[in-house]
Amino acid sequence: MYEPIRTKSVHSTMADGTPDFPHRSREEELDIQLAGHLAALLAVTDELRALAPGAELDAAAERLAAQVARLRGGQPPARVPLSVAGDPGRLAGLHRRAHALAGRALVVAASRADTVVAILAAERMDAHTAALESLALASR
8 A cells, every 4th residue: 555665765863974063962052051151241240340340340250250261161251351431320231131141140050050150140140139229229
């Protein structure tokens, strides 16, 4: 009733041969994603440092840079120069953005069981929440 298939399938599987592009493991993908979130958080932290310098932000930036470098195999992250200062009215928006980025980093760090980064991200979330609260109190 059915005629046998006489031609080779147009669909291929991984077992058919060597792939023509590299594949990464789930852990490698999570490392890349986490490094991206931390690098974005570092960029926002550098912007905040330019607008409102402080020892706490300096220490956070160094810790973030160290973790990005670790996740990227020792390659240091690009940094925003501190001379690039913008409008101080952007502080609240930058703190909100940094809080969101730290939250994303926390989710990925928890997924890959990286407790060092998870603790760092949670600390950054707390710090940005506190900064937002103090800005709200100062504007009243």
